[in-house]
Amino acid sequence: xxGLEFPPINEILRWQDIFPSFNKIALIAxxxxxxxxxxxxxxARRDPLVAPxxxxxxxxxxxxxxxxxxxxxxxxxxxxxxTPFLLSLFMFIFxxxxxxxxxxxxxxxxxxxxxxxxxxxxxxVIYIGTGLKHQGLGYFGHLLWPPGVPVALKPLVGxxxxxxxxxxxxxxxxxxxxxxxxxxxxxLVTFGLLTHALFTAETSQIFxxxxxxLPFGMLIFLTAFEILVAFLQAYIFAILAAVYINNSTxxxxxxx
Amino acid sequence: xxxxxxxxxxxxDPADLKNISAAAGAGYAYGLAAIGPGIGIGxxxxxxxxxxxxxxxxxxxxxxxxxxxxxxxxxxxxIGFVVFILLKFA
Numbered sequence: 001x002x003g004l005e006f007p008p009i010n011e012i013l014r015w016q017d018i019f020p021s022f023n024k025i026a027l028i029a030x031x032x033x034x035x036x037x038x039x040x041x042x043x044a045r046r047d048p049l050v051a052p053x054x055x056x057x058x059x060x061x062x063x064x065x066x067x068x069x070x071x072x073x074x075x076x077x078x079x080x081x082x083t084p085f086l087l088s089l090f091m092f093i094f095x096x097x098x099x100x101x102x103x104x105x106x107x108x109x110x111x112x113x114x115x116x117x118x119x120x121x122x123x124x125v126i127y128i129g130t131g132l133k134h135q136g137l138g139y140f141g142h143l144l145w146p147p148g149v150p151v152a153l154k155p156l157v158g159x160x161x162x163x164x165x166x167x168x169x170x171x172x173x174x175x176x177x178x179x180x181x182x183x184x185x186x187x188l189v190t191f192g193l194l195t196h197a198l199f200t201a202e203t204s205q206i207f208x209x210x211x212x213x214l215p216f217g218m219l220i221f222l223t224a225f226e227i228l229v230a231f232l233q234a235y236i237f238a239i240l241a242a243v244y245i246n247n248s249t250x251x252x253x254x255x256x
Numbered sequence: 257x258x259x260x261x262x263x264x265x266x267x268x269d270p271a272d273l274k275n276i277s278a279a280a281g282a283g284y285a286y287g288l289a290a291i292g293p294g295i296g297i298g299x300x301x302x303x304x305x306x307x308x309x310x311x312x313x314x315x316x317x318x319x320x321x322x323x324x325x326x327x328x329x330x331x332x333x334x335i336g337f338v339v340f341i342l343l344k345f346a
Binding site for chain 2: 008009069073074172175176178179180182183232235236239240243
């Protein structure tokens with residue numbers, strides 16, 4: 001219809017397996033794990049007395065960022081023990097997102113639902129576990145009925161709170177990360193296809209061919225934008241995990 | 257809308273009809289889902305900028321809260337996008 005064939009979604013998001021049940025997504029996830037482990041091991045091995053360089057600088061900046069903008073803003077000073085967990089969450093998600101703009105690889109591993117789902121189920125288990133540890137079984141009482149709810153409203157409020165904390169929270173955490181990365185990936189594919197189609201168009205109106213600079217400019221802009229999104233989504237995932245953990249440690253808070 | 261009905265009237269193959277309705281429904285799903293969050297995020301960021309301009313020393317705290325608010329608001333638009341993908345490709 002448009003002189004342009006948009007590939008089916010399987011072609012955008014799927015490759016042949018490298019060997020059975022191990023594809024590019026799994027490769028990116030493994031690489032993300034190995035890269036972050038290597039980075040922090042390298043940083044930890046340096047002599048702490050000399051001025052930091054290279055890997056150690058990078059690691060310090062990342063840890064500082066997590067402590068200052070994630071932990072201190074949500075969990076406060078007593079929550080600094082959560083830094084390792086939130087840091088590994090942030091690093092893993094960021095390193096899974098960023099291949100979306102790296103040439104040749106060009107696929108954010110988090111655009112498939114498996115990795116976001118597994119991570120948000122992990123966060124779900126952790127915040128319920130934290131609530132049980134800090135408040136005992138009374139956690140479920142606080143979860144269902146925030147203090148000060150009139151008795152007549154208790155069934156309704158309990159139902160809403162149950163659905164929002166137990167079901168909607170992990171669902172929205174998953175979908176937020178997955179849909180953001182998927183949308184970015186599809187946008188890049190669209191503008192890449194438009195550029196290619198205009199550049200190779202067999203048309204008598206020759207002035208159409210240089211017009212391919214327009215979608216190409218947009219492609220460059222969107223690639224830069226995707227770098228921002230990759231960082232922002234990792235940051236938001238970490239900060240939301242911190243907020244949920246904070247909600248279970250201090251009792252009820254009203255956002256979800 | 258009239259053009260769409262005219263298009264539907266010409267279709268004979270039921271599979272094509274299903275594809276056309278799915279594509280149109282997908283368009284509406286995303287478009288409608290984007291209205292509310294669009295207004296919401298605009299309002300939220302506008303208010304945050306106002307707060308940061310009034311009290312620059314609180315900018316860090318406001319920014320964190322703003323990102324949280326954006327994350328919650330944006331989820332609705334993203335669910336619309338997921339519905340779009342499901343209708344269009346599934």
